[in-house]
Amino acid sequence: MSRALALRLEPYFYTAPSLLLIAAIMLVPLVTGLSYAFHDLILLDPLSGDFVGLDHFREMLNDDGFWTALRNTVVWTAVSVALQFGFGLILALLLDRPFPGRGLVQALVFLPWAVPGFLSGLTWAWLFNPVIGPLPHWLHGLGLLATPENILSDPHLALWGPIAANVWWGIPFFAITLLAALQSIPKDIYEAAAMDGAGPLLRFRRVTLPLLAPTIAITVMLRTVWVANFAELIVVMTKGGPADATQILSSYIFTLAFQRLDFGYASAVAAVLLLLLLAYAAAVMVLRHVMTERA
Amino acid sequence: MSKTFTRALHALALAAFVAFALFPLFWLLKVSLTPDDLMYGEGVRLWPSRVTLDHYGAVLRHTQFPLFFRNSLIVSAATGLFATAAASAAGYAFSRFRFRGKAWVVGVMLISQMFPLVIIVAPIFRLLSPLGLTNSLTGLVVVYTAFNTPFAAFLMQSFFEAIPKDLEEAAMMDGATRFQALRRVILPLTLPGLAATGGFVFTAAWSELLFSLMLNSSAAVSTFPAGLLGFVSKFSVDFGQMMAAGVLALLPVGAFFLLIQRYLVQGLTAGAVKG
Numbered sequence: 146m147s148r149a150l151a152l153r154l155e156p157y158f159y160t161a162p163s164l165l166l167i168a169a170i171m172l173v174p175l176v177t178g179l180s181y182a183f184h185d186l187i188l189l190d191p192l193s194g195d196f197v198g199l200d201h202f203r204e205m206l207n208d209d210g211f212w213t214a215l216r217n218t219v220v221w222t223a224v225s226v227a228l229q230f231g232f233g234l235i236l237a238l239l240l241d242r243p244f245p246g247r248g249l250v251q252a253l254v255f256l257p258w259a260v261p262g263f264l265s266g267l268t269w270a271w272l273f274n275p276v277i278g279p280l281p282h283w284l285h286g287l288g289l290l291a292t293p294e295n296i297l298s299d300p301h302l303a304l305w306g307p308i309a310a311n312v313w314w315g316i317p318f319f320a321i322t323l324l325a326a327l328q329s330i331p332k333d334i335y336e337a338a339a340m341d342g343a344g345p346l347l348r349f350r351r352v353t354l355p356l357l358a359p360t361i362a363i364t365v366m367l368r369t370v371w372v373a374n375f376a377e378l379i380v381v382m383t384k385g386g387p388a389d390a391t392q393i394l395s396s397y398i399f400t401l402a403f404q405r406l407d408f409g410y411a412s413a414v415a416a417v418l419l420l421l422l423l424a425y426a427a428a429v430m431v432l433r434h435v436m437t438e439r440a
Numbered sequence: 441m442s443k444t445f446t447r448a449l450h451a452l453a454l455a456a457f458v459a460f461a462l463f464p465l466f467w468l469l470k471v472s473l474t475p476d477d478l479m480y481g482e483g484v485r486l487w488p489s490r491v492t493l494d495h496y497g498a499v500l501r502h503t504q505f506p507l508f509f510r511n512s513l514i515v516s517a518a519t520g521l522f523a524t525a526a527a528s529a530a531g532y533a534f535s536r537f538r539f540r541g542k543a544w545v546v547g548v549m550l551i552s553q554m555f556p557l558v559i560i561v562a563p564i565f566r567l568l569s570p571l572g573l574t575n576s577l578t579g580l581v582v583v584y585t586a587f588n589t590p591f592a593a594f595l596m597q598s599f600f601e602a603i604p605k606d607l608e609e610a611a612m613m614d615g616a617t618r619f620q621a622l623r624r625v626i627l628p629l630t631l632p633g634l635a636a637t638g639g640f641v642f643t644a645a646w647s648e649l650l651f652s653l654m655l656n657s658s659a660a661v662s663t664f665p666a667g668l669l670g671f672v673s674k675f676s677v678d679f680g681q682m683m684a685a686g687v688l689a690l691l692p693v694g695a696f697f698l699l700i701q702r703y704l705v706q707g708l709t710a711g712a713v714k715g
Contacts (some may be wrong), residue, residue: 155618159533160545163526169571170586174563190564225639232457239454250454252698254461259697261647263665264686267672268464277471277679279484297542313464316457320703367553374556377649379667398558403654408562415559422554 147161153430179419181412188406199411209288210389211414214397218306218418221393225311229372232312233319238353240320241327245297258317268383269310273297299382307378307391315372319364326360327353366429372421441654441693448564465690472683479679496688499643504659505685508667512646513692515663517576519584520642524634525588531596536605540620549590557587561654574655578618583655586646592637599633602628636703639696646693664689 187193189242205211240251257265272278273295281293296302330353338348376396379385385392385400392400394414400409468588471492474482482488499505511546533539534546541664565574607629608621616624627634649665654663662670668685 156539156542156641159529159537161595163530164545164548166526166582166586166589167548167552170553170564170583171560174560174567175450175555177563177566178559188565191687202489202686214529221586235453236457239450239457246449248702250458252701254457255701256465256694257461259643259693260465261643261665262692263647263669264466264689267682267686268468268669270469271465271683272464275485276480278467279625282484282633313460315692317461371556374558376558380650395558398556399561399650402558402562412559412562417557418556419559423586424555426536426554 150332151421152244164346169412178350178412179416181409182416184409186409186412188402188408190406193409197409200416203409204410205413205417211394213389214394217391218393218395219371221304221308221311221379222369224314225308225372226365226369228308228312229315229368230319230361232316234323236316236320237323237327240324254325255317255321257314258321260314262314262375262377262417263381265314266307266378269306269313269378270297270382273306289336298387301388303341303383303387303391309380310378311372311375315368318368322360322364323357326357328355346371362433366426370426373422447570465648466691468683468686471679472687474680476680495684499684499688500680503671503681503685504662504667505664505671505688507660508662508664509688511577511661512664515580516582516585516642516692517590518577518646518661519645520638522581522585523592523641523704524638526585527637528588528594528630528634532594532596532600532626534593534597535600543650549593552590558650561651564651565654568655575658575661576656577661579655580645580652580661582649583651587648587694588641588644595637595640595675596633599630599637601627602633632703636685636700642696643693 163342183196183198185193185195185197185200236254240247242256244250260268274297275281275293275295280289281295284296285292285293290296296308317340334352334356335348338352343351357412373393374395376393376399379391379396380399381391385396389397395418398415398418401414420433470487471479472495473493474488475490475494478488478490492545530545530549534542538650568574568579568583571579573582603626603705604658608618611621611625612618647665648663649669652663652666653669656666659670668682668689672682
């Protein structure tokens, strides 16, 4: 092989291992998974496997479980991301100014992020358990609950359990990303603004927010997609119950596939979820484009 | 607003965040140390009147958790190693080369981070099963390595960007090939980055539940998350042992995290600076 050719090919040698692996384990299965959506596929049932066209999608229209899960997905994602982002931003701003012991405090407040998802789920499920957890008693004391019972077994309240766990767990992600963005803002911009007589609130609105906006837009978008897909807390804390009241689409897909072994229908629901997320991401990108054009 | 007042408010707000972050973990530890006879009577007290290590002893001696722990350790360490190796190569290429199709490669990696992974559980099961890679730790390592490589590659890219190109160019002028320059000059300088990326991947593999549940049904190859969940559904009233196992599951990732969290913010800052 000539030296020039070897040099031309060099970048591909470096990227090939990752690409091959991702193609084999993620992209090819993705295509296969999408094709299952149009097949009748029940695991362990050798008679299944026929092409059924759009039958699964028609079935979905009359499936109450699907619609509940879709509604819950919106609530779960919007509330979780909004709270994670709000508290994450406040935390990042608090950590951005120097104070003694900052390193230690930063390590402690970021710690929930290191806790495995299933374990945060279990821990919060235990906190909500009136036998060994304090939360029902506190909520009762505050007058929010009539009796100190487990909200995870109340169909109307159960979704708030996983949301609480998700907020606790996700604040550090936003705080870390936003803190990194804050620290990359040159300090002289603030000094110049202060010299021009801008107070802290005005500096935040006119300097910090516009400079953070690109990071905010991209992290909120990525996180929204990620949280919408994140079934683990719900699987661990409520298993989607009671009576499917807390299923989100991704946990519903998991239940369909592993309890009913109905891979065909599960894949069809997954395809719908994927489409919704793509539409959402595209909308955000267009919006961002329009906003930057105008600015 | 006076300076002292602002400072007090700042400290108070931070204290609230620290308390919120630590309270659930404190509770986990507290219950794991509460003796069985006090579990119900003093269930919601902040600290029991007596503490015991019995639950830890029981978990280590009479359950399969040591086995699950070992399985998780093997899977997470191997995943951390392979994903970091693949990701450093890709991240290096992203940071140093302009090449045809680069946008496509980056695009593929981004897409792989966006779709619901549940959609590929069934195809992966049917792909790995005939290869004997279900009910196997190797199978999990392969799957986890693929899942974690894209993000790790972007992370490594930001660490490479922070190292001047002149360094390997000088080594290459002295006759080293690029690969030699990368190995002898650049990689030693990226050690913190490699550690952060490896730690990040280790943590992600340690935490993964759904694919572990799905691909490995036999206890001999169960990872800690799957094992703990199985234990919880079987012995759901043995709170002391469950929480002791939970604390044990937390130890390796907690330690890793405290070591690397500094570098994560650094790496992301470097990424943000270059825009």
